[in-house]
Amino acid sequence: MVFLSRIADLIDALASRHRLLPWLIAYVMLLPLPFIMSTFFNSYLIDLANRACLFILLAVGLNIVKGFCGQVTVGHIGLYAIGAVTSAVLSLEPGGFGGALGFGLPVWVSIPIAILVTAFAGLIVGLPSVRLEGAYLALATLGLGESVRIFIAVTPALGSSTGLMMIPAPSIGSFVFDSFTSYYYLVMTAALVGIYFSFSILRSATGRAFQAIREDTIAASVNGINVIKYKLLAFVLSAIYAGLAGALFAHMPPGYLHHNNFTVIEMVTLLLMVVLGGIGNVWGGVIGAIVVTIAYDQTKDLVVYFMDRPIVVQPLVFGLSMVLLVLFMPRGIGGWFEGVLRNRRFIKRSEEKLGGTARNSQS
Amino acid sequence: MKLMNKVFAGLVATGVGLATTAAFAGDIRVGITMRMVSENGQAYGQMVMDEIKAINDAGGINGNMIKATLMNDECKSDKGVANANKLIFQENIHLLIGSTCSSVSLPIVDVTAKAGVPQMIPHSTNAKITQKGSEWVFRIPVSGRYYGGVNAKYVGENIGSKIAYICAADAASVGDCANMEKQMRARFGVDPAYRADVQEKEVDFRSHMQKIKSMNVDGILVAALAETMARALIQSYEAGIGEDVRRIGSSSASNAPVPKIAGDAAKGVFFTAAYAAADNRPIAKLFNEMTRKRYGIHAPDHDFSQAYDLVRIMEIALNNADLQLEQWSLKQDRTAIRDAIASVEGYEGLASGPISFCAAPTPQCRDGNRTAVLIGYTKGGENFETEVLARVTMEPDFGLE
């Protein structure tokens, strides 16, 4: 804990010089990661890190609507699908190999359009939140998300069951982002920028409005917050994250999309990330995404023989851990860390005030 | 709160620590990615592992052991790709086997092509897998492009041309449907009398059957995964469509759940496959007996036979390849294995016809088996029975544009 506190102090000191300083340092520290991994371990880990970055984007985005604004959505994976498929279809060559629709746009054009389209879709997914809350909203968004998947699954122009294949990778001039390492810089940058903006949103007036809505919708509206506007804004913001993550996923080599990457199971995994990390906590989403991605990777060949049948136990473990997390650790890892930090800051501040004698507080 | 950066790094480091495995020299490393959570995956995966173990027990390949790693991809492309990456870049495999599902094999073809790892496909039939032009891919089963032709030829010549199509939305069935439709048009100039595109896991076909009943068709093609097909077959009888209307199955009709679930409704259904359990050859009889004893399978379907053939072809290729199996020779060994598989010619195993590969990265070279066998169910239920109706060998470039 002392060690953690030291680092936190250091980061605070850096941030007091310039807001972006800790972020820049973090970015620089993350730059050599692929080389460390491929030199000392193996290059597969870079691929793992890439996928973790995509999930970080998704989880952080989901946190905006779920954690900041308190709106229950189970349709996030549908937005991810929309971002992925839109960008893929826009960038595929017309009449190309897969037999799907194609417009042949450059990747750097198709990604922003995909984000815009997803943002608009987010607005639509958010519309039910104007009238509905809690379980009703969950059902409506679940329905919307599943409809997106089924629509992709049965529409040949969007890949249907064969999937969209040979989606081009992004390139600058003759440099193509088609290796683990080059793609790492793309997704890592996106993830870090995503986390940074998530903090900016949280600290801004918009973020405070979100939190007011989460705590008490009626009180928020009485206090002059345009509840409908901010609810929709939360959905749109989270959709932008999902759209970006989706588009980056689509162009990630080998550039293949299939509707079964967007099922409810994926949505549940995403929920697990957010819950494990701690709902409403930005770093929680990040930690959750990393932990779950690594845990998933490490447990995927875990097979138990039961009555002479090989059984993959991983999904069972995932499901149960979700239930138990909600029951016994509802604030997740991030909530726990936040508690530690808050205590530390509180003690520090009271020490300053009381001249060295910290008083016990009642939480 | 920014201390989380550190936590981030720490967690990644932990993951890295867990993930490192030393690469052993002297082993032939084979990676397998399959759908383990399904009626197919479990038993096939087990059989591949058992067969490899048998090779090792008998002394291995020229004294070298095969180290096989089996991973589950849940028939999901992103997970399949992650598995392939992990096997190739972390386990440093020499050869990749997989996957069961076309939608997973399709992206993995690109992964293996780029990494330069030979890939053997156990039962994905989608024609596009070999059309991508990868030098590294070899398909054991009969490509989907042949199925349509065999089905269409038999149906047009023996049954009639007024056919109703029920096509489920999974990759294999969509392909089977489209291929047959194309061939019926090309050979006999007929369009489908009725065509219904249904969902992958549709459970209620009654309204389609009701319409088909009033049309007096000669036959119904039910292209769907096993359980879905079985339901459609049952419901076709419930709707009152008589036995004189022949039911044609897609390639998944060979899977045991079809006769098991459909029961009496499976009788008379015929389909194209790469292996017939009713085959009279001694090797087939031995194989049937082996699967029954080991895995409690009443009669193995062609997915079983293909997995078995795959291991045998792999054994032949590995025996012929000049392998160094040192840390430095990985790339060279992979190429040697690829060339050894490409030079397999006229392998006669369980498959309906001889399997031959060649060096060119074209579908003609890499779709090994070109002989499909037409099978009919003579009895449904748990202890179903089949008969061989015909055996058709196609031209290497049949079905290519």
Next chain:
Amino acid sequence: MGFDFNSLLAFIIFGVTIGVVYGIVALGISLIYSGLDIVHFAHGEMYMFGAFFGLVLAHNVGVPYPVALIGAMILTAILGMLVERVFYRRLTRAGGGYTVAGMGMIICGFGMSVALVNAAYFFFGAEAEPFRANLDYIPRLTFPGDINVPESYVLTAIISVLLMAGLHYFLRHTKTGLAVRAVAHNKDIAYLMGINVPLMISLIFGLACGLAAAAGVLIGPMQSVQVEMGYLMLMKAFAAAVVGGFGSLPGAILGGIMVGIFENLGAAYISASHKDIYAFLLLILVLMFRPSGLFGVEAKVKA
């Protein structure tokens, strides 16, 4: 093809016969919602377990179909009560089921659903199993226009009506039913009436899961029994419950029939490959424009 009255009739009949099954599952979901204020996302798995229990009883133990039906209902009810007691009770006690930023129960239900499906792999395997039942004593109906309704569908319709009637009688005309309604409305006052509220909550859960099991055993002979069958049924049942007015019991059955007809008509006249979307569409439209359900029967809407 033009308009054909016979085929329209056929689609409606098919819709009704499958719709009642949706209705039975929706009945359970509604019951849990009105009783415990939670939307049970793992209810599809209760339906699946029910089907398997019935299958094991009928095939492996060898009891007659009706006995298997009742046995499966009892076994699943016990399973449901166990799940509620061991896992959900902690959440519902903590704050009406909506902890963890308002979505504890939703996440918990999802997790439970994944866990139950994969637990079922352990016991029943992944393969689809045929459910054979001897239903010769049930008449097979033939409607004008040569529309066949096989025995299993007739039986399903009969059993659904019986279950609905039985549930109605239980809730309206027995003392325990009165207590269940009291608990559904307000647990604190129910306590003050001397009602053993925890027991009633278990009872509600057991009843709801028993209903799901009945649907599972009924649908077994029509389709087949498979571990992954629960999810789709859950979605249809949700749609049915919402259309009928969440928390309203007669509405659930009516909603089920509505969903059944709607998706059959959609499949027939728009596109068969989008069939599942129609149920979702109906669900979303009703939620957006009439969250209290289409039928306006005594429904309880949470604001």
Next chain:
Amino acid sequence: MLEIKGVHAGYGNLKILRGIDMQVPSGGIVTLLGGNGTGKSTLLKAISGLIPLMEGEIIFDGVSVSKLKPHERMRLGLVQVTQAKEAYPAMTVEENLVLGAYTRKDREATKADLQKVYDFFPVLRERRKQLSGTLSGGEVQMLVIGRGLMASPKMLMLDEPSAALAPKVVLEIFANINRIAKSGVTVLVVEQNVRMALILAQYGYIIRDGVIMMKGEAKKLISDPAVKESFLGGSVSDTTKALRN
């Protein structure tokens, strides 16, 4: 009849009652007075078992009931009548009354009691088949009292029977409470309407901030200047409460 010893209770970490001591003797009427948020309802909930005790003990009829569940306490004859708005609006009047006798096994006596309640409140007999949601405020209050009587209680606890009722109706209700007490049922009335409650009761407790601030015979309390100061002349208003409903 009822003895409360050093009771601490509250919600979660929030402690509301901080050491309550109280006695309700057998027979007669005792009233518990206090403004909003003073802990009256919390004490009632603690007595009937809806919230657990943090400290202290509750003894009813010589038996410690501290560890018993609400329905078990009720079976002993300790019956709480809820606030009027807490009838079951979707049930008929008769269903509500039958529910009151839920714990009783003696069918004949229950039927007889139902008639007794109807005789007591004739208006309920008239509206027997109506949904209780359609009744007027005073009628609902009669219904919940009647529902409490259906349990054949030894002791009846009434939670603000005069709340939100017209003065004339309040008089009628209080007259009925008096009749109930006369029939041998011990009554504990929790009230904000201090004057009426003290006229009705023999003994009174005044609660404030989770502790008993004052206690004594009703006649004495009503003339106590301190009580007059803080309640009778004071402005304990119901407005906040009305707003919340």
